[in-house]
Amino acid sequence: MTVTIKTDEQQRARHLAAMRHSAAHVLAAAMLDLMPDAKLAIGPAIDTGFYYDFDLPRTLTPEDLDALNRRMRRIIKQKQVFQHSTMPVDEAKSFFLERNQPYKVELIEDLEREASVAEVSLYQNGDFIDLCEGPHVANTGAVGAFKLLRTAGAYWRGDENRQQLQRVYGTAWETKDDLNAYLKFLEEAERRDHRRLGRELDLFSFSEDIGPGLVVWHAKGGHVRSTMEDYWRESHRAGGYEFIYTPHIGKASLWQTSGHLNWFSDNMYAPVEIDEQQYYLKPMNCPFHIQVYKSRTRSYRELPLRYTEAGTVYRYERSGVLHGLLRARGFTQDDAHLFCRPDQMDSELTRVLQFCLGILDTYGFKDLELELSTWERGETTKYAGEAQDWELAEAGLVKALDELDLSYKRMAGEAAFYGPKVDIKIVDVLGRPWQLSTIQFDFWLPQAFGLEYIGEDGSARRPFMIHRALYGSIERFFGILLEHYGGAFPVWLAPVQVVIIPIADRHNEYAQQVAATLSEAGVLVDVDTRSERMNAKIRDAQLQKVPYMAVVGDREIDDGAVNVRLRTGENCGALQVAEFSARVQDRAQSRSEAL
Ligand SMILES: [Zn+2]
Ligand SMILES: [Zn+2]
Incomplete structure (x- = not known):
């Protein structure tokens, strides 16, 4: 069938x-x-x-x-x-x-x-x-x-x-129906275009004076990003990761050893010369994380090591392929590198896969497509590392996928020369798949940099190394998130959670009091004191995709209340200020999509 x-x-x-x-x-x-x-x-x-x-x-x-x-x-x-x-x-x-x-x-x-x-x-x-x-x-x-x-x-x-x-x-x-459905999809995609929303919601821009593909984050976009980074920090701390920081440039010899100058140089910025040494801007964080590992002798007892860094990298992209935040020349990877012993690999893989899925779920990405890329068995000369390690890694990935009961597509022969991987794609609200997270084995770099740990028997062993990106690039992830939500971020990410709308000037003072109360509770709140009509203020707040509008007039002052509307147009009626504040805090803290 x-x-x-x-x-x-x-x-x-x-x-x-x-x-x-x-x-x-x-x-x-x-x-x-x-x-x-x-x-x-x-x-x-x-x-x-x-x-x-x-x-x-x-x-x-x-x-x-x-x-x-x-x-x-x-x-x-x-x-x-x-x-x-x-x-x-x-x-x-x-x-x-x-x-x-x-x-x-x-x-x-x-x-x-x-x-x-x-x-x-x-x-x-x-x-x-x-x-x-x-x-x-x-x-x-x-x-x-x-x-x-x-x-x-x-x-x-x-x-x-x-x-x-x-x-x-x-x-x-x-058919004509298929055509019309597709044209409608295009219209919706255009409405959600992150470059357009970035402008309309004052989130980010690109400056001619700085150069193409290099984003500047405005205050509101910066707020969303810092919230994403807070969550990244919190979840990684809880997940047993250690935070490291590494420089933006490194000597040519480093990139020679890592192989990047060999196979990635087209995507690297030209070197700068300092003290007769050539330095390259980093296109990847990996060789730097390896230096942390190599900074002293490692024992089997220390493993697994889970290093993570929000590391900004630079890659040369032809100007014709630049596309807002989705394809930029400078971006920040939420990079992690795991180093473990063979006997730890299975549990590490299950753990990291579960970790990724949990975080994507929090962002509202429920519809996922997973791909397992493996080598071409028998073609050993095309690949770095030992055949038995490839088999072990592949078996480990399959085991982790099965343990979590995930369906996935096997892409035989699609692995890079340095190791098998699992890619996680999310499918957005328009049904478009986006490649986000990767769990990628690397048999090349540990060999190139001579990574070792001292085993229980006192002999030197080579650790398994796994690259793991979750957001991939924070900029790109943000762009995809922006299109997925059409700019209407869930409460926890919204740069402004509540706009208070006084009906007339005489309600301004009360509006400011309510704002102070909410703000003290950690709610992000604005007061719209412009001398516009109430409906115009509501419309503007809706256009800015602010989750809640709290209208205040004579009756609300008498009752110590606010009249709450949602950006969806739904009217929640009068709520006591404390009750409203509790609702907003609950939605934000639970990172719920509900308003
Ligand atoms: Zn033809
Ligand atoms: Zn890496």
Whole structure:
């Protein structure tokens, strides 16, 4: 039964891909109709649709997209058959050269050089012929419900030194309903975009003067972050971790030994020279934590050691891939490194996995996807460490996953060269998976740095080392959290928990008294004394996603009360100040999502 469903799913995925790629051909045909001088690059199917890259005589406008949409619809209505043919390489080159399509000629030349093909594969619908391996749907009528979405810049072959092209993105679905559901999803994702919410809620920004990919946290965002860090500190202290602090730069020789200069240098900032030594900004904390371990001889009795640090690292990312907090050049990892004996590994793994799940649960991430990445058995030369350690580590991870009754996907052969790992992805409120936590074995660094402990029998042994990130990057985690909640943080994270709204000026004094009482109890409270109307103040507080609005007027003063509304619009009526304060404190202390 399961097998049937899976086959259906795979078939559907294949059909969608063929449909979307066919839509790309229809788009290219429409473009040649609109701009006969257009030069065509490539047009693949992607996750939810397709794109085509064009070299055009001018920049596309929104009106152009409308015109292309209309032309595409016309072509789809004509049900043009997709016809496959082949052509000898030389003939194909002159064919595309004559049609002034130099990118296609370059693609054919590459095929010729790299795959030494004698002929190339073509698909034709109507007058339009493209260099293409297929597959396609039968005719343009089967392209389904589509919409062109936007344009973006792209480089030919993704190379910044080559021609700048215009990429047209579209989405295509089997039915109109599917299309509409997806467009609605896009709208909702746009509404929740963390960059937009960061601006609207005054949480963080990027400054031209500082540089791209380097975030500055404003007071409100800083408050949320410090609360996240407080929780991080509290939970790690309770979890038996030790807090360490390490520098931001280290000598080239350190990164040489760790191997980062070998396999990670593209992502590292250029070195600075101090006293004729080269120093690199750290892209990772691991080699530093290793120095703490190595600072003296370790005995088997000291293990396990659990070091943790909120360490800010810097990685060079091309400016084109930077994306707010989700992909930045400077970010803070909640890094931990565990060092343990083989006999401690199983309990450590169960413990660390449980620890991660507990914290993700507190943040409201209940829907998780777990992946176990293992090595390719038998391919020992590709990997660092001993085969028996790989097997032991994998068995340990499986045991921990089973012990906690977790379902997971096994990704055979997906492990990095230095060890197997478990990745934890959360699925957010829009159903999008995000990779957050990682529990990653490392057989390389302990070997590279010669890590040892003295065993019970007095001989030197090598410890197991496990990298563990939970938030991953605090910045990215915050961005995901912001989108997940659409800015409406649970009470414990909210930078302002209560706004007190006096109905008229004469209620200001009482409002300030209530604010003082709440503030003394640890509640984060603002008083809105602007001379706006009450409804405008309520609306503004709602837009700022403040959990509680406490309205005060004559009656509340007489009763020693506040009239409480929630940001959801729900009206809780009059509550005594002490009662209200207790409710807010309870929600904050229990880290509950309820208001
Ligand atoms: Zn094609
Ligand atoms: Zn690490």
